[in-house]
Amino acid sequence: MTTETTVLPALRQATAAAHLEIESVMRLDRLDSPASLAAALQVFESFLSACEPMIGRALPPGMREWFEHHRRAGWAAQDLDALHTSPLPRDAMADLAIGSAAQALGSLYVLEGSALGGRVIARHLRDAIGVTEANGGRYFGGRGEHTGAVWREFCALLDRHIADEPAAREQACAAAIDTFKALTRRLRDRLATAPAASAG
Numbered sequence: 001m002t003t004e005t006t007v008l009p010a011l012r013q014a015t016a017a018a019h020l021e022i023e024s025v026m027r028l029d030r031l032d033s034p035a036s037l038a039a040a041l042q043v044f045e046s047f048l049s050a051c052e053p054m055i056g057r058a059l060p061p062g063m064r065e066w067f068e069h070h071r072r073a074g075w076a077a078q079d080l081d082a083l084h085t086s087p088l089p090r091d092a093m094a095d096l097a098i099g100s101a102a103q104a105l106g107s108l109y110v111l112e113g114s115a116l117g118g119r120v121i122a123r124h125l126r127d128a129i130g131v132t133e134a135n136g137g138r139y140f141g142g143r144g145e146h147t148g149a150v151w152r153e154f155c156a157l158l159d160r161h162i163a164d165e166p167a168a169r170e171q172a173c174a175a176a177i178d179t180f181k182a183l184t185r186r187l188r189d190r191l192a193t194a195p196a197a198s199a200g
């Protein structure tokens with residue numbers, strides 16, 4: 001038995017640098033036109049479409065049903081449709097291995113954590129470029145007023161389902177770092193080449 005009762009502080013600490021790095025690439029002020037929003041959404045849609053099935057297969061069985069109700073790739077796809085933007089080609093995500101339950105939990109920490117920005121981002125999209133849930137803001141608007149409750153639910157499930165041993169925590173932390181890095185790389189590549197202003 002360890003005395004540490006939650007894996008969350010370990011995940012936060014392990015991913016602190018990777019988190020800062022992604023924030024420097026994915027700043028809100030870069031979502032300043034429908035075209036730049038669409039470029040970012042292409043990356044999130046492609047990333048989630050590849051990661052969610054990997055995570056779903058590897059999660060502890062007791063978490064799979066919760067996960068099925070909280071997948072978000074479809075929201076990003078819906079937004080691309082509303083913005084008349086094609087999805088990117090399917091991504092094999094060869095640089096991200098999610099094989100164990102601990103790895104799936106660590107990776108899902110990153111995806112669920114990112115949803116915490118929902119309300120801030122929704123307000124920004126509405127005020128800056130007139131985007132609402134109906135015309136491209138479904139993914140970033142996220143769970144709205146339920147955001148905090150879903151996050152607390154996820155944190156409780158994380159603690160319940162992670163094996164109480166150092167190796168499981170280490171795997172979860174490594175997978176969380178890898179998830180941040182894989183997404184950061186794709187955002188950096190896409191946002192470097194995306195149009196800076198609205199293509200109309």
Ligand SMILES: C=CC1=C(C)/C(=C/C2=NC(=C\c3[nH]c(/C=C4\NC(=O)C(C)=C4C=C)c(C)c3CCC(=O)O)/C(CCC(=O)O)=C2C)NC1=O
Nearest residue numbers: 012022023026028109110111113114115116117120121183
């Ligand atoms: C795209 C814009 C975008 C924005 C502007 C954004 C904003 C916020 N992210 C937050 C927290 C987290 N964010 C991440 C991961 C990513 N953050 C990112 O920006 C990207 C891209 C990520 C990865 C997918 C994680 C793991 C946590 C949990 C940290 C924890 O509690 O352990 C909070 C809450 C801050 C607080 O109240 O503590 C806000 C406001 N989220 C976005 O996706």
